[in-house]
Amino acid sequence: xxxxxxxxxxxxxxRARLARREGWRALVVHGPGQIQFWFIALxxxxxxxxxxxxxxxxxxxxxxxxxxxxxxxALTHFASQLPWYLILGYPILGGLIVGLILHRFTDGGxxxxxxxxxxxxxLHDGRVExxxxxxxxxxxxxxxxxxxxxxxxxxxxHLAAVMATIVNNFINARGITARDLLGCAVAAAVSASFNxxxxxxxxxxxxxxxxFAVHAFAPIVIASAAGTVxxxxxxxDVTEFTLMQEGVLTFYRxxxxxxxxxxxxxxxxxxxxxxxxxxDAIATRGQAAMRLPRWMRPMFAGALLGAIANFxxxxxxxxxxxxxxxxxxxxxxHEVVVFAVMKTVAVAITMGxxxxxxxxxxxxxxxxLVGLAYGLVATGLFPNVSGAETLYALAGMGAVAAAVxxxxxxxxLIVFELTGDWQTGLAVMVAVSTSTALASRLVDRSxxxxxxxxxxxxxxxxxxxxxxxxxxxxxxMRGPDHKWAAPRDAIWExxxxxxxxxxxATLDEAMPIFEATSRLFLPVVRIGARGEPPEMLGALFHxxxxxxxxxxxxxxxxxxxx
Numbered sequence: 001x002x003x004x005x006x007x008x009x010x011x012x013x014x015r016a017r018l019a020r021r022e023g024w025r026a027l028v029v030h031g032p033g034q035i036q037f038w039f040i041a042l043x044x045x046x047x048x049x050x051x052x053x054x055x056x057x058x059x060x061x062x063x064x065x066x067x068x069x070x071x072x073x074a075l076t077h078f079a080s081q082l083p084w085y086l087i088l089g090y091p092i093l094g095g096l097i098v099g100l101i102l103h104r105f106t107d108g109g110x111x112x113x114x115x116x117x118x119x120x121x122x123l124h125d126g127r128v129e130x131x132x133x134x135x136x137x138x139x140x141x142x143x144x145x146x147x148x149x150x151x152x153x154x155x156x157x158h159l160a161a162v163m164a165t166i167v168n169n170f171i172n173a174r175g176i177t178a179r180d181l182l183g184c185a186v187a188a189a190v191s192a193s194f195n196x197x198x199x200x201x202x203x204x205x206x207x208x209x210x211x212f213a214v215h216a217f218a219p220i221v222i223a224s225a226a227g228t229v230x231x232x233x234x235x236x237d238v239t240e241f242t243l244m245q246e247g248v249l250t251f252y253r254x255x256x257x258x259x260x261x262x263x264x265x266x267x268x269x270x271x272x273x274x275x276x277x278x279x280d281a282i283a284t285r286g287q288a289a290m291r292l293p294r295w296m297r298p299m300f301a302g303a304l305l306g307a308i309a310n311f312x313x314x315x316x317x318x319x320x321x322x323x324x325x326x327x328x329x330x331x332x333x334h335e336v337v338v339f340a341v342m343k344t345v346a347v348a349i350t351m352g353x354x355x356x357x358x359x360x361x362x363x364x365x366x367x368x369l370v371g372l373a374y375g376l377v378a379t380g381l382f383p384n385v386s387g388a389e390t391l392y393a394l395a396g397m398g399a400v401a402a403a404v405x406x407x408x409x410x411x412x413l414i415v416f417e418l419t420g421d422w423q424t425g426l427a428v429m430v431a432v433s434t435s436t437a438l439a440s441r442l443v444d445r446s447x448x449x450x451x452x453x454x455x456x457x458x459x460x461x462x463x464x465x466x467x468x469x470x471x472x473x474x475x476x477m478r479g480p481d482h483k484w485a486a487p488r489d490a491i492w493e494x495x496x497x498x499x500x501x502x503x504x505a506t507l508d509e510a511m512p513i514f515e516a517t518s519r520l521f522l523p524v525v526r527i528g529a530r531g532e533p534p535e536m537l538g539a540l541f542h543x544x545x546x547x548x549x550x551x552x553x554x555x556x557x558x559x560x561x562x
Contacts, residue, residue, distance in 0.1 A: 343366055
């Protein structure tokens, strides 16, 4: 009996191993099924949650080593006790290390951020740069730990996108599956950063994927819940900010004040965004004029930050201590105004100096300060019809952040989940609506999309504007051996007239030529060295370009509505 059972057991083991290999081969070749994908989403969400947690602890550890406290809500107090030369020196040293990291491991010497994640979702099959992303995470951690004035959430989002990219490459995920997995990682990172599972899921849909398709909802929610669990296992079910008093809205009489607050916050958001872009342009021109190596640029930014921090230490780090003081109304009007101005300057220096970090936490701080200033004035002028000034700080926090991110839905929910105050929803929603409506008309919809526009990546105008850039002419043209190829004599005649297009160009470059010449086809050539004639590769037909464009539009619409 034993002798007969042993071969049977071995056969069962061999069949199990074969089935496992076949299953893995099917997963890699054909991609995961729906249930498999949900489990992968759970795993990616858990990993992204741990990444967010470790990133946060890394910043806190570095801050503790330099400034003497793990508690970010007490960072300003501890920093103000240090000698001036340490406050000046820490950002300089941090900037030097950041510059060397970015110079060595990234193209262009810039930190990758949320804008690159949005670009990856739209144009790169749900993928971002892995090496540059890891270097950017390290640079952002050092920036925030050594005195930079930016936020930690943007780097965490990109770090999660790097993890999603690694998994996508490993399982050979493409198309909708890859983009949804990217959204899962982002949702988990945001929810783990803020203890905000609802906002995390909606942020991934609203900002990164930029649609609310049903097929993406379930896995993204699963991943977001996993990220939240990681956060709560470490920190408990507590909100990031604690309000001293419950917000009270004097209902209809006070709503016009929040409408105006939204407009003020929209303008402040635009000032913050344009300050960053202006600082980046000035720093780039200055770097070129002085012929500085790019690795020195963050060090100079660190020197400016250190000088400011000696007088205004509240600019150091993410700024949650000052944000808490604003939300609890513990700042005087003149302090609020000065802090808001100096924070805007510090964020512009940090980002323009090519140090690391994001803009979300600074926008929360700036919004809380602007809202409190507005509330102090409003309640002083109309005490009988106004609620607490801290309610304006809460609404302002959401309004500026929503305008910067271009994400009114998820930002409104983040504000609620950060504070635990759901009773003031009407005031926050009104302020957020007017701020985003105004700011989106003065920039390209959001800070991230404006960043992409400045790189000539036109995502802000929708798929109809950027889909043509995804097609290379050589991939759509008809070669000389094609059944319906263009006549060679007609091709060379057009080339002699100077009408042709390079094979590596995109359809976005070809369509204006079709419009200008009214031709049925364009000769496709490879441009040789100077003095050499172009090499004829084939012809791009107008009808083929339109067909490729229409198919891409149809596929995008199907993904967004499935």
